[in-house]
Amino acid sequence: MILFLEPYFFTRIFFLRLAFFVLGLTWIIGLISPCLDTEFLHSVYPFLKQTYSTVCHQNESKTFHCGQSAFFVCARCTGIYAGAVISSFIILILKIKLQFKYKYLLLLSIPMLSDVILYSIGLYNYSKIVSSISGLLFGSSVFLYILTAIEKSLYTKNNFTNEY
Amino acid sequence: MNIKKYMPTLVCGFSAAVLSTVPGIKNFSCCLIVPGAAVFSIMLDKRINNSNEKIQLGKAIGFGFLTGLVATIFITTFEMLLTFFTRSNDIVQSLPEVENMMRDLKMGQMMTESIKIMKSMAKEIQTNGFSFIYLFMILSSNIIINSVFGMIGGVLGMSLSNRNVKEDNTEL
Numbered sequence: 001m002i003l004f005l006e007p008y009f010f011t012r013i014f015f016l017r018l019a020f021f022v023l024g025l026t027w028i029i030g031l032i033s034p035c036l037d038t039e040f041l042h043s044v045y046p047f048l049k050q051t052y053s054t055v056c057h058q059n060e061s062k063t064f065h066c067g068q069s070a071f072f073v074c075a076r077c078t079g080i081y082a083g084a085v086i087s088s089f090i091i092l093i094l095k096i097k098l099q100f101k102y103k104y105l106l107l108l109s110i111p112m113l114s115d116v117i118l119y120s121i122g123l124y125n126y127s128k129i130v131s132s133i134s135g136l137l138f139g140s141s142v143f144l145y146i147l148t149a150i151e152k153s154l155y156t157k158n159n160f161t162n163e164y
Numbered sequence: 165m166n167i168k169k170y171m172p173t174l175v176c177g178f179s180a181a182v183l184s185t186v187p188g189i190k191n192f193s194c195c196l197i198v199p200g201a202a203v204f205s206i207m208l209d210k211r212i213n214n215s216n217e218k219i220q221l222g223k224a225i226g227f228g229f230l231t232g233l234v235a236t237i238f239i240t241t242f243e244m245l246l247t248f249f250t251r252s253n254d255i256v257q258s259l260p261e262v263e264n265m266m267r268d269l270k271m272g273q274m275m276t277e278s279i280k281i282m283k284s285m286a287k288e289i290q291t292n293g294f295s296f297i298y299l300f301m302i303l304s305s306n307i308i309i310n311s312v313f314g315m316i317g318g319v320l321g322m323s324l325s326n327r328n329v330k331e332d333n334t335e336l
Binding site: 034039040042043044045046047049050051053054055056068069077080102142145146148149150153154 | 320
């Protein structure tokens with residue numbers, strides 16, 4: 001059953017969702033910054049490359065390109081972060097009470113795990129599209145699962161009523 | 165100081181740092197090492213204390229943050245030691261490529277300064293095996309990224325642990 005949050009805008013839950021969306025968007029802008037025409041982002045290119053190297057192998061053959069420039073993370077990681085940002089935007093504009101269950105997390109993780117295993121054993125060649133789509137499903141499910149846990153903790157703190 | 169309390173974060177943070185230095189594993193697991201370590205530290209803490217209580221959000225975030233911080237300290241130490249002994253690292257090796265890339269972007273004064281800094285850093289590493297700029301670069305990026313990813317892992321660990329608590333209680 002879908003429960004709606006009333007009031008929703010300008011409550012603590014709304015600002016939490018907004019914060020996640022803004023942070024996610026900033027992270028995405030950073031990883032596609034080689035493709036953006038801004039002097040500041042280009043001048044900190046080595047620092048950004050180093051920063052994103054802590055979370056990704058940055059193998060160029062597995063990375064999306066725009067012209068000559070490659071993103072700072074691989075196709076799978078791009079999918080994971082894009083999934084998190086897309087779902088954070090959708091959940092921000094929907095006023096529903098989030099109830100994302102563990103079984104959905106498992107279910108949506110299967111495509112990425114299968115892709116990693118099947119590609120690693122050599123059943124098929126690496127595909128950026130498959131990696132990014134499976135990553136997108138995984139990223140959105142992990143994000144929604146984590147957000148559900150945080151929101152649930154906030155509801156509990158407020159005895160399920162004070163916030164609304 | 166109760167060391168037992170911080171033992172899971174130390175063990176898991178150290179393990180994450182060791183795993184991050186193994187090239188094959190890093191390629192395979194991408195961004196999952198530090199969040200995974202935070203999840204394990206929450207689980208380990210529960211096992212050590214033999215607790216069946218629900219984990220609170222604050223504690224989960226704190227555990228994740230600490231795991232990320234411990235991982236950062238060890239990752240940076242390993243990286244600096246490797247750089248010192250080999251007098252080279254990924255940044256030094258990829259500098260010509262990065263330089264070409266930056267020149268292709270045809271940016272102004274800021275880019276020139278940026279290349280100058282990178283070149284002086286590479287020179288210091290090749291001659292002394294150490295550079296303060298490099299230390300600052302990896303330390304700051306690792307602190308930010310690993311702390312955030314550690315906190316994400318902490319919340320994930322909390323959710324997974326609390327799910328088990330619910331199931332245990334249902335069974336009872």
